[in-house]
Amino acid sequence: MLRLDVNGTAHTIDCEASTPLLWVLRDHLNLTGTKFGCGAGQCGACTVHLDGAAVRSCVLPAIAATGRQVQTIEGLASGNPHPLQDAWIELQVSQCGYCQSGMLMAAAALLAINPTPNDADIDAAITNLCRCGTYGRVREAIRRVGACSAKCAKELPV
């Protein structure tokens, strides 16, 4: 039995401890927004947050997530959509959409530690693969949210 905290809910799961977190999320918890792309940590379609940091859940044994906070695309919006999700729709980022959950989670983790990333920061952090070539709009969405947060920070009294 494995105890996992996913999107703020505690779960007890009957599975082998070595099962990759990806398959626990998809098959046991029915959180299918997190995608299987390569099974080797290469493509990032399975990106989730572990204590706020982006990890590739296809190569992370579920047991490594016990006692930590797991957040998936289903939990990215807390009440209101994450600003990235709004930007994603505004800029019409998605095409086939399969890699986009992972893209969004990687982008959200980047903005959490670096609210105003430059292009090099984005290139370094977003190594997810997209076969539809949404890269340009992914970059634009991250920059837009980053610029907005910089503007808000300036307007707020410190």
Add this chain to the structure above:
Amino acid sequence: MSTEDARSGAKRGKTTSHKRRRFLLGALGVTGALIVGWGVLPPRSRIGHASMFPGVDGEIALNGWIKIAPDGAVVIAVPRVEMGQGIHTAFAMLVAEELDVPLANVRVQAVTSERIYGNIAGIADSSLPIHPDDWQKPWARAVHWLLSKTGRELGLIVTGGSSSVADAWLPLREAAASARAALIEAAARQWRAQAASVSIHEGMVIGPAQERVPIGAVAANAAAIGAPSEVRLKPASSYRLIGRPAPRIDAQAKADGSATFALDVRPAGLCYAAVALCPVLGGSVGTINDAPARAMPGVLGVVPFDGECGGCAGVAVIAEHYWQAREALERLQVTWIDGPYSTLSSADIDHKLSAELRGERDGFTYRKQGDGLAALPSPGTGIVLDVEYRVPYLAHAPMEPVNCTAQVRGGRVHLWAPTQTATLARMAAARAAGVDGDQVDIDVPLLGGGFGRRLESDFVAQAVRIAKHTGERPVQVIWSREDDIRHDFYRPAAAARLRARVTGRDVDAIASRSVGQSILDQELRRILGTPGVGIDRYTTEGLFDMPYAIPHQHIAHVNVDLPVPVGFWRSVGHSYNAFFLECFLDEVAVAAGRDPIDLRRSLLYRHPRNLCVLDTVTRAAGLGAPGRIPPTDGKRALGVALHASFGSIAALITDVSLNNGRLKLNRIVCAVDCGTVVNPQIVRQQVDSGIAFGLSAALYGKITFEHGRVRKANFNDYPLLRMSDMPPVETHIVESADPPTGIGEVAVPPVAPSVANALFRITGKPCRSLPLEL
């Protein structure tokens, strides 16, 4: 007739139609569809009847494409699958436009049967070796008519060939206009008014005295009235949606993770399967020791299967959860029987292609003009260029690996299948389950990319075979990424020898002899069990139909028999023929002492549409029109490529830097003419997508073989373009009043030659093979 009788009567009718379809498929393969007795077949309306699109939960069908839901939403039949190309949004826009309802009120419903949903444009518009200059000739029109009629009879439901909008353009708008006319007539009768005084605006029917009712309120009466005998379509000047950007209807679900792809379906009782696929081409399963695997937790069964529909043999492990199946698969002990191709290597394939290229075997001549080949041996006062090009096999590698969910229960099959062709998937499933096609229900969820891989039905037949051993539970068969890359139907490797005679500043003769496998031949074998007649337009598309006015032309292709499975890969033959021709033209330009744009312009006087696209891209790139490629500083240069495919034309100017052997793409400017544009935002997305796809192939893509096995496995050794290497893309759409033509594949072909031509300019060394070597 009692209800029971009516049902069995309907069933008989359907069975007959399936039989007729099978017969027609056979006729198409064997005879090229030329000897079917057309006189006895009635013409078919593609609007269809309400009975073809049955309403559920109070929906009222007005014809085969349109239903009105109780909440006033318009539900439309969508027989084309959404794999990123935005087709659900485009179809919704066409209906919202013609019916005058808000786009947000249109919902889509996937449909997988009924002949009216067949894709006629996909079959008739770009599958014959007819040169564009001949399209208006009576014989070409007759052949096209015949093929369109074949298409109507076949009703082949397929998403491919960049044909979805082109195909739906008339019938879908006619269906919406017909629904609109019926709704107006129903309201007019209710109000005792003339139909001409009633209109629909934003989903409300409006009467002469400004009466207003939602369309849902008159839907039942409209259905009773039926379709008018003829309808008038909106003129382009009245469009309020077509031609303007509109948000994709799938954007929200794809931003919050709720979009349901094939891998996300969860029917009750679902179990999972992982597969071990025979690693050797043409091999089979030998012995299996499954005891250790069966002893693993959660395992429900071990099922060997033969390859079907061109797929390979293998063994499946079925388990309660997918990871249990994968873990158990590791314990499975299988010996494989090698078969006849176990020594095949990429070197052998290269050798065979080279031998055929230089050999004497006649292929098929797709184009002969002027003196043809006779013009070439004698340079006369000029010179003859004689150059060889080469491209490798490529995998599709969609982000969603191959998968299929199937349930076999009570003599019926239910598929949740990421298929680009429901018609062929149904045939494959029926054959695998030993049932009639009528007994197969298909749900098609969203596809995480397709690119032609999901035109095959190997994975469908495989899932059905496995589903026969799950005690009637649905099973989701999931291939690993390694399975996906090693067991693809690859873009064929090909080689071409191009020759041209250059006299002074002009080129007056061109010849191409290309060699490679025929996709059509393999497809016909897979689908019908019979080979084609050796003519395959896909092998030379983009070459035989070149727009360039070179007086003497000879374009031939020799089909080469090799055991590698090949299939349709985004832009098919165009993907390499554009590389051959557009790179060769830059070599010709150097030999002729001409600027590459200037040379192309001088050869396009018969094709003003192509010329306009070229001028648009040079203007957009800041080169003016007529433009010239500026001189290089030895580190940075522009490359141009122009290519027509799927009825559309695209031109790219790519800005490339080369520093210490490292290539950087600074910017790509694209101009495209794809006829009337439904949604320019989606056209731009498709150009971005085609460029990313084309760059992955140009820079990295190469599938290799050793000992009859594919040597590539995952994204570490079959890399795809990453964000850091994606250049900014600027797309300029040429305005057009012509009907819509393709866009999904159109940007792919010019990518590799535009990069290669820039590199050629920088280094002075022509690029003649892919992926590009720096």
